Amino acid sequence: MLELNNVSKDYVGPGEVVHAVNDVSLSVAPGEFVTLLGPSGSGKSTLLLLAAGILHPEHGTVTFNGDDVSQMNDHDASTYRRKHLGFVFQHFNLMPGTAADNVALPLRLGGVRPRDAIRMAKEMLAKVGLDKRVDHIADQLSGGERQRVAIARALVHSPELVLADEPTGNLDSQRGDQILSMLRDLCHERDIAVLLVTHDERANEYADRSYRMKDGHLSEVEIATGTAAGGAG
Numbered sequence: 298m299l300e301l302n303n304v305s306k307d308y309v310g311p312g313e314v315v316h317a318v319n320d321v322s323l324s325v326a327p328g329e330f331v332t333l334l335g336p337s338g339s340g341k342s343t344l345l346l347l348a349a350g351i352l353h354p355e356h357g358t359v360t361f362n363g364d365d366v367s368q369m370n371d372h373d374a375s376t377y378r379r380k381h382l383g384f385v386f387q388h389f390n391l392m393p394g395t396a397a398d399n400v401a402l403p404l405r406l407g408g409v410r411p412r413d414a415i416r417m418a419k420e421m422l423a424k425v426g427l428d429k430r431v432d433h434i435a436d437q438l439s440g441g442e443r444q445r446v447a448i449a450r451a452l453v454h455s456p457e458l459v460l461a462d463e464p465t466g467n468l469d470s471q472r473g474d475q476i477l478s479m480l481r482d483l484c485h486e487r488d489i490a491v492l493l494v495t496h497d498e499r500a501n502e503y504a505d506r507s508y509r510m511k512d513g514h515l516s517e518v519e520i521a522t523g524t525a526a527g528g529a530g
């Protein structure tokens with residue numbers, strides 16, 4: 298269970314201080330597919346980075362299964378991410394190497410033997426429609442293909458929590474729908490907690506719950522019960 302309690306994060310950049318995340322509380326339980334919508338600059342990516350322990354809040358706490366992520370040192374925070382988390386970065390953050398190497402990485406870090414890791418990576422790439430691109434390096438992939446590599450990498454080690462930043466932003470609507478259905482089904486079947494950030498209102502058709510963010514402030518929204526098992530909350 299991911300829990301943020303009264304979390305705030307400021308950026309002291311050029312010019313005035315930006316209150317990127319302002320007194321935000323939210324939770325995501327295992328098996329829950331939660332969406333976070335909001336305009337550009339509203340603080341969505343910052344919120345995910347706080348949940349991942351990549352950024353630390355000025356105020357409030359971030360806990361995962363009771364462990365205080367917001368207080369972890371770098372070593373413990375990276376252990377938390379490696380063991381429990383799949384993160385789809387807004388700008389993908391692919392490593393040098395092939396698509397299969399990228400997707401195998403979380404498995405390798407978890408101690409899976411290279412040959413097994415590559416086999417599992419290729420299976421995961423096939424699930425996102427990239428079975429013919431496993432040996433391409435990032436520069437040889439389209440934007441949407443890179444995005445799907447990033448999604449496969451976030452899911453391959455069956456994490457307990459998936460944080461996905463605009464995971465369908467570079468995909469056509471049909472491919473986007475496939476990815477959202479896959480994420481929702483994995484979430485429900487494997488009891489994964491999913492927090493998905495997006496501009497795309499259609500994502501709410503898949504969501505169990507939804508939040509909206511504006512100028513760093515969060516509010517929970519009623520979502521129309523669609524095809525998903527939504528309606529709770």
Ligand SMILES: Nc1ncnc2c1ncn2[C@@H]1O[C@H](COP(=O)(O)OP(=O)(O)OP(=O)(O)O)[C@@H](O)[C@H]1O
Pocket residue numbers: 308309310311315317335336337338339340341342343344387
């Ligand atoms: N390192 C930084 N230093 C200063 N200001 C920053 C920094 N990173 C982000 N910001 C500011 O914080 C605010 C929130 O940024 P964030 O990236 O969380 O927005 P977002 O909702 O993810 O936007 P988008 O939909 O465009 O990805 C923005 O106004 C941004 O300009």
Ligand SMILES: [Mg+2]
Pocket residue numbers: 341342343387462
């Ligand atoms: Mg963002």
